Amino acid sequence: MTIVVPALIKRNMTLFALSQSFTGAGMQFIYGLGPIMIVGISGSSDLAGLSVALVGLSRFLVSYPIGKITDSFGRKPGILLGLALAMVGTCLIAFGQDWSNLAIVIIGILVFGMGMNAAQQMRVGATDMFPSALRGQALGYIALGTFAGLILSPAVVNLAERLAEAGLGKSLVLPWLMLPVLIIIGAVLVFFVRPDPKEIGQNLRAYYPGYVEPPHPAGKRSSFVGGSLMKYAPTRLAIAANAAAQGNMSIVMVLTSLVLQHHGHSLTAIAWAHLFHSAGMFAFSIPIGKITDRIGRAKVMYPGLVLTIAGAALVGLTTSYIPITFGTFLVGIGWAMTNVASTALLADEVETSMRGRAIGTNDSWAGGVSLVLSIITGPLISAFGLPASGLFAACVAGVPLIMWGLDHAKARP
Numbered sequence: 054m055t056i057v058v059p060a061l062i063k064r065n066m067t068l069f070a071l072s073q074s075f076t077g078a079g080m081q082f083i084y085g086l087g088p089i090m091i092v093g094i095s096g097s098s099d100l101a102g103l104s105v106a107l108v109g110l111s112r113f114l115v116s117y118p119i120g121k122i123t124d125s126f127g128r129k130p131g132i133l134l135g136l137a138l139a140m141v142g143t144c145l146i147a148f149g150q151d152w153s154n155l156a157i158v159i160i161g162i163l164v165f166g167m168g169m170n171a172a173q174q175m176r177v178g179a180t181d182m183f184p185s186a187l188r189g190q191a192l193g194y195i196a197l198g199t200f201a202g203l204i205l206s207p208a209v210v211n212l213a214e215r216l217a218e219a220g221l222g223k224s225l226v227l228p229w230l231m232l233p234v235l236i237i238i239g240a241v242l243v244f245f246v247r248p249d250p251k252e253i254g255q256n257l258r259a260y261y262p263g264y265v266e267p268p269h270p271a272g273k274r275s276s277f278v279g280g281s282l283m284k285y286a287p288t289r290l291a292i293a294a295n296a297a298a299q300g301n302m303s304i305v306m307v308l309t310s311l312v313l314q315h316h317g318h319s320l321t322a323i324a325w326a327h328l329f330h331s332a333g334m335f336a337f338s339i340p341i342g343k344i345t346d347r348i349g350r351a352k353v354m355y356p357g358l359v360l361t362i363a364g365a366a367l368v369g370l371t372t373s374y375i376p377i378t379f380g381t382f383l384v385g386i387g388w389a390m391t392n393v394a395s396t397a398l399l400a401d402e403v404e405t406s407m408r409g410r411a412i413g414t415n416d417s418w419a420g421g422v423s424l425v426l427s428i429i430t431g432p433l434i435s436a437f438g439l440p441a442s443g444l445f446a447a448c449v450a451g452v453p454l455i456m457w458g459l460d461h462a463k464a465r466p
Contacts, residue, residue, distance in 0.1 A: 059260050062182045065250065066191065068242045069175050070198030076136065076239035077202025078209060079143060079232050080169055083108055083162060084306040085206070085327040089314060090225055094155045099431040101311055104162055105303045106427030111166030112420025119171040120413025124406060127249035128178040131409070135171025136240040140233050142168055147229035170416065177409050178246075180400035181254030184264050186346055189353075189397045193342025196389065200335030205235070207324040214320060224320060254405035267401070282414055286460055287351075288402050291395035292418050294354050294453040298391040299419035300426040301361045304446035305368050305384045306330070307430045308439060312368070312377055326378045333385025341393050350398040355457060357390025361450040369443010387450075422449075 087104025115135075123131035142165025149157030179191040213227035222230070258264050282288040309330070313323045345353045360383050367380025396412060403411040426449065433442050 056184060056187060056261060056264075058183070058187070062253065062260060065182060065246045065253075066179065066194055068246050069179060070194050070201075072239040072242040073175065073195060073198030074201035074239075075235040075242070076139070076169070076172065077199040078206040078235060079139065079165065080108075081203050081206040081324070081327055081331060082210075082228055082232070083166065085310060085324050086210070086225060086228065086320070087162065088307050088310045089320070089323075090150055090158060091155070092311075093225070094150070094153050094158065097431075098311075099435055101307055101431040101434065103159070103427070103431070105307055105430075106424050107159060107162040108166040108170075109299075109303060109420045109423030109425075109427055111163050112170040113417050113424055114420075115167040115171050116173075116413040116416035116420060117410060118413075119174060120177070120409035120411070123174045123177060123251065123409040127251045128174050128181065128409070129243060129246060129249050131174045132172050132178070132243050133240055135168045135174070136236055136243070138168030138171060139165050140168070140236050142166070143229050143232045143236070147226050150229070151223060151226045170420070173416065174409060174412075175243075176396060177400075177412050178250035180397070180408065180412075181250040181405055182260075184257060184261055185267060185397075185401045188400050189342035189345030189350075189393055190339065191342070192393050192396055193339035196335045196338030196342075196393070200331060200338070202235070203328060203331040203335065206331075207321060207328055210324045211321050251405060251409075254408070282399070282402075282411060285402070288399060290453060290457055290460065291350070291354065291398045292415050293456055294358055294391050295395040295415055296418040296422040297450050297453045298358060298361050298388045300422040301365055301446045301450040302384050302388050303423040303427045304430050304442060304449070305365050305381055307427065308368050308434070308442055308446075309377060309381045311434070312372065312439060313374065316372065316374070318374065322374070326374070326381060329378050330381040330385040333382040333387075334389050335385075337386060338389055338393065341390055342397075345390075345394050345397055350394040350401075353390050354394035354398070355454060357387045357392075357394065358450045358454055360384070360387030360390065362387075362447040365443050365446035365450065367443075369440045369446065 083104055088101045091100050091103045092098055119131045142161050145157055145161030149161050176192055176195055179195045180188045183191040209228050209231055214224045216222055216227055217224035309326060310323055313326055364380045364383030367376050371377055399411050399415055400408055430442060
């Protein structure tokens with residue numbers, strides 16, 4: 054049966070994707086410039102993973118509460134609140150970097166990360182507006198919008214370097230001062246999304262005549278209980294896979310920036326390497342989403358983990374620009390497969406009224422794992438070197454595969 058997507062929903066998805074295209078550059082700055090900023094101000098390579106750790110902490114702190122807000126009041130209020138927080142955070146980062154004040158930079162990254170992670174409720178809104186057979190593809194469109202925004206990142210960094218060379222500011226400050234303009238445009242686009250995606254999700258049959266919502270094994274209760282996601286094997290494994298892929302990527306992002314800087318590459322070259330990583334994360338999101346809808350969530354999620362393992366090994370065990378960049382690309386595409394598939398699976402398993410908290414729980418676990426692994430990355434690099442850190446990232450991504458194998462072994466008669 055062919056499902057026809059109504060024009061109103063296509064319009065809303067276009068607005069969401071465009072919003073992501075304007076706001077997406079900011080997270081690229083955290084991963085690409087953050088480690089360099091922190092090490093530069095603190096003078097300690099042990100703190101190299103702090104910026105990525107702060108993003109993980111912000112995700113851990115905000116994901117479930119913002120999910121509760123969007124479940125109660127709608128997706129748009131939560132997204133707009135997130136973008137407002139991101140505005141405050143980017144200004145704090147710029148001032149802190151300009152004054153070489155580590156405390157202000159840390160607060161700024163934390164606030165900015167909370168805002169941008171709260172705005173990720175756009176993914177929940179996307180799953181609200183589509184039946185289960187199209188949810189992977191819907192998530193792909195949102196991710197593609199993010200990639201369009203990340204293409205701006207190297208251009209903004211390059212412009213900042215040129216302005217800095219002309220004496221008009223500092224190269225690590227100017228990108229953050231340019232970002233608020235993009236965030237404001239993104240917020241305006243979200244404002245024009247109507248009706249709220251949650252309202253659409255609770256009335257899908259009004260938009261897709263004849264559609265019957267499938268059962269939700271992990272969310273049968275009238276009130277959401279986060280523990281139910283961990284008791285049900287498919288959702289438990291989805292959360293574990295997403296957290297492992299995020300943790301793997303957090304380590305690799307720290308390694309990529311530091312290795313390339315160590316070998317004398319410019320900020321622009323580092324930004325381009327991270328763009329290739331982002332291409333893996335987002336450029337193939339629509340075909341990944343379509344394949345996820347066609348062959349099933351698990352058949353995309355677990356191969357994604359395998360790719361993150363291969364990518365982490367390349368980043369950790371090689372030293373030249375091309376293999377490191379290719380490794381970070383593999384980590385990106387592996388993360389994309391795991392993230393799209395796990396998010397779609399969770400959206401399938403819980404009702405619209407609880408979906409924000411369910412996906413928020415998924416993001417909180419990912420944020421917690423990212424936080425812990427990012428904090429230990431700096432000391433790990435200092436104690437054992439870059440190769441050991443890359444191998445450790447590969448081992449992290451292998452944990453859910455072991456869990457999956459054990460679950461299948463138990464299920465056999």
